[in-house]
Amino acid sequence: MTTRIPAPAPPEPATPRPGSGTGPDPRKMRKIAVASVIGTTVEWYDLFVFGTASALVFDKIFFPQLDGTVGTLLAFLTFASAYLARMVGAVIFGHFGDRVGRKSMLLISLMTMGAATFAIGLVPDYNTIGVAAPLLLLALRFIQGLALGGEWGGAVLMTVEHAPAGRRGFFGSTVQIGVPIGTLLANGVFLLVATHTDSAQLLDWGWRIPFLVSAVLVAVGIYIRLHIEETSTFQAVRETGTKAKIPFFALMRQYWRQVLLGGIATLSTGSTFTLMITSGVNYGTQELGAVSRIMCGARWRGLRV
Template sequence: MPAPAQTPISKVALAGAIGTTIEWYDFFLYGTAAGIVFDKLFFPRFDSLVGTLLAFATFAIGFVARPLGGVVFGHFGDRVGRKTALVVTMFIMGAGTFLIGLLPTYDSIGIWAPVLLILLRIVQGVGVGGEWGGAVLMSVEHAPEGRKGYYGSWPQIGVPAGLMLGTGVYALLSSSLSSAQFLDWGWRIAFLLSGALVIIGLYIRLQVYETPAFKAVQEKQDQARIPIVELLRTSKLNLLLGMGTRMAEGIAFNTWGVFAIAYTTTELNVSRTHALIGVMVGAAVCIPMIPVWGAISDRFGRLRVFGLGTVLFGLSAFPAFALFNTGSSLVIAGTLVVTLGLFYGAMYGPQAALYAELFPANVRYSGVSCVYQVSGVFASGLTPLILTSLLASGGGRPWLMSVYIVAMSVLSLVSVILIAVLCRRIGAQTPQPVPVLQS
């Protein structure tokens, strides 16, 4: 019986970009709502700062749940296949987001409102925790040699595209409705829209065949019996160094894409619509830059490009907040174009191929998921909470936040350098899943 035809890589890349855009729209929609809606509707008995902290705490819970999704669906992705795991996680994610749009508020059901909000945020976290690894591997493992950075970057487009879509929907609703209408029912429209988007995403993903790398593992009957155990046995060093590189990338996105909205609207009195548009413009610029940086990594190496991104992030911290503090909507939007639109992609573009190259195919889904999702608890989920706390500790001035960003950038840069040193020892241009890099 002839083997099924391979899906053209262009179709795989496009499917990855559309699918992850829908997934991340769902996930980051919560972050936007946490900064401007949930503190008022689900934690109304606290003052503004405490309510924001509680809303961002529930935002962080989604990231705490993501490692669970990464381990569970990493297991099935390495045992059963990338495609099956992707379809299931998209359904889970969409259901959680849609149900948030139907939730009664604190005024209606009291304490059960935030409890149910937290439970649905956990559902979101499990869904996206299992989805990311499969999405990037579908592109990386279908891609030809020498183009894995470029094609692997296409699912990464989903992060800024999902953010742009989510903030764009909120900006439209915010500008077309009164504040009372927006808080009463308008915010729900963005969450309910997820139902239609998920149907589109499921249809697209069902059109893509399984990856050649996983088929080869199946043919050799080389699936790990318990992938997470095999991963920890053979690749602990890869995991730790990968997580170290992830800190700067996760903090960068959640600083400029999530926290910036709450900071500019709450502390600087910038209008909600202008803040949302600023982030939306920065995300729009980031979308084409991600595959550009991915292609550059094919030419000059993942580590060089990723390392450059960490340096740019660290150097931009103090100037960016100084520019924010001008209070000018135009200046803030321009700052986000540079930090989120241009600099961030240098890390996120080559990331998928970089992490895939750290692990052998039979534990690769589990490997990339654990690197991305476990580190994401600290690098992404806690970032808005940490920055809000540092802002309060700094008396409302951003200098402590900038120090934190610089410190985490240094940590990621050191991790990149250590991977480069290990690669040099084995004569590899990129980190390969070979014994020297496994512990």
């Protein structure tokens, strides 16, 4: 009698491990990287269009009853509030990003930022509704910061978790390109508006245009992000049921040193960058008249204190 030896069963497909980096094909990877860069560009445009307005016009629109220097400082303090909100947003969006998914949180952060930025363009000035105007501005700025807290880290995670193992650092770093692009766009749109309005028009309605225009950029960002997939790393964690109940506590329990050092390093570079692009614009326009003439033409002279 012949004994038939059963053929060995085919191996079960391995479940991808978190961080395994078995990324998509190069074309799809480029699409994901571009989606992350464009989304981040839109968010930083929204953030820094506020910084440009703070440097140039917000002291006159929302704090006209105060001395010019005090009004400028209050405008910058309103601008700075987003950075405090950003830490809160990072915890909130990070929690739900780990529990619900990267893609959905990136869409929510982009829509939240877009709604807040558009609403800033509609806020009445101090002469119309009094102290409610700067309070509304502060509240909307805080919402901007919350949204940004979920944007940058989420975009990096989306890109890194899609990337192949040997290219995670490269693709993760591409997200940072959105910061200078967004900053240049914010200043460029203000420059365009300034060259086509006089100082009275700029203070009356021209400053609102860069905020309202952001709705178009947000729509583009949402369209692009709707066409990217959730990461296989997150899907693997969801399928295996290994999600932490409160991811932030798990993070701080195991990696609090890295979080602290990373925060300090980011603070040092971020504060320097922000000082250059906001207070630098204000100082150049208010104190160095030449900057106003070179960048924005003679019409800006009317804004000098």
